[in-house]
Amino acid sequence: MRGRRGWSWFWMALGALYFFVPLLATFLFSLHGKRGALGFAAYHKVFADPQFLQTFSFSLEMAVCTIILGLALFLPTVIWIHLRAPWAKPIVEIFSLLPFVIPPIVLVFGLIRLYSGPPIPLVQSRFLLVAGYVVLSFPYIYRSVDAGLRAMDLRGLSEAAQSLGAGWLTIMFKVILPNMRVALLSATFLTFAIVIGELTLAVMLAWPAFGPYMALMGRDLAYEPAALAILSFMLTWGLISVIQVVSRRVGGNGSSVGGAH
């Protein structure tokens, strides 16, 4: 029994090393920004570069737009599928896998071909970028929302609300959405992470986004990209821990029925 336990610790440590050694190495490397001394010089430089803030805020803005558009599009759709068209579930599931199957480069060439001229000349518009991001984040939003809806008794709750006189807007905002906070949060953060790091769409549509900026830095500089990598890691981990905290607080509040009689 003890030997078995020892082995499981061994494998866990090995896994942790696999993940943390490169991270640690990157972190240590990023501290060498100033010759001969360990320090946060590289980080200072990153923050001092006006392009960092510009590109980051641009991507942030795009992320917010993507999240709003994505949720506005998929949330009602998935709820509708759950309630009224369960037969459509497999079809939508296949659609939701397409962004994984079709590389972004194909998507972006398609978008450019379609929208560079009349009747819909969109290629100059930010909307096309956001639309592309919505496609990329579709699988993540769809899966999060689907999981959130599965975790509650959607039909029962919406029928109960209807029998109490509620219309669809009330049901949506007072009953369904408050019960899928965690799912919405994870959809939001996943979309955020995708948009912030996205390279292909932004480069091909020529937008000054954070992804291309990071790529550019990685090509031209040594320590700053390492600092950027660590920063983006911390951001992602920060967001994940927010999900954890919220889901734990809401946890017992799930739609589980039954319990002790």
Next chain:
Amino acid sequence: MAFLELSGVVKRFGRNVVVDDFELAVAEGEFVSFLGGSGCGKTTTLRMIAGFETPSAGSIRIGGTEVVPLAPNRRGVGMVFQNYALFPNMTVRRNIAFGLRVAGWKPADITRRVEEMLALIHMEELGERFPHQMSGGQQQRASLARALAVRPRVLLLDEPLSALDAKIRASLRSEIRAIQRQTGITTIYVTHDQEEALSLSDRIVVMNAGRIEQVGTPFEIYNCPATPFVATFIGNLNLLEAEVADAGLGLLTVAGQRVRAAGPVPDGSRVQLALRPEMLTLDPAAESANCLAGTLASVVFLGSIVRLGITVGGLSVFLDQFNAPHLALPEVGAPVTVGFPREACLVSGMGQMESASVA
């Protein structure tokens, strides 16, 4: 004057007819149960009244108004669900207040009404609990209070007790009936549990394969079943093959022994004789109208009653006897006699159950 009226209601899913020609008139304040096995169409009928299903044909009227074209939230129908369907993100108070808020009540009136409802279900102390912090029984009471708070015209209960354990079920059952009497609300109760239906209802609608088999008071349903289905579905029943000896006099032959029903029996050489186990007595006094001789084959102890299995010339007959400390039963294998009055004989002819007590 009927308050809730269903006439010619049909529901088809594709080619499958789930509810067929459903006719029912429910008086105001009446408690009616839909009773039947799973898939008999009882829940579908309830959901059509609530507005969650649209009838393929027929009309549903509440208080004289046709409700089929109305959305569920415009019908003034309260519903209680099998799995409670309380809003998990709200406390009991907020759950009860939900419908009142939607209806635009004043905050002071909402508070008063919510307290009133909490008192009605004896849960004044639990108003600030979330659904997951309560037992199933408490959740179902909260759900009942939520449905009643908005003063619906009709209350629909869809197997509200089937997710609960036996003890809670019995106590909540009487609570539901008491609350229904107190509020005087017209109630439709769907259940597959005959004991629930018999103990709660003013009238019972027994359903089978989408059709109504019989509508009647619990007393009528139990004592005068209209069809063989109702006879076998409600309560326990001994079904014995019998030959008609004299239809006019109600004389039958069961396993070579003569039995006389209270009235004429249908013509035909073979019929089925149905006897309720609790109508039979063991080793009756000489004046008992009907006697069947047999041997005791089994004794099963069921708590308050003891069920005896008796073989009568190759047929098996069950007899229920109240349990008592001084109960002395013959040994298994001993010869016994089963006695029953003429009125206990239910005779099936061509599919219609003729109750001798009516004849």
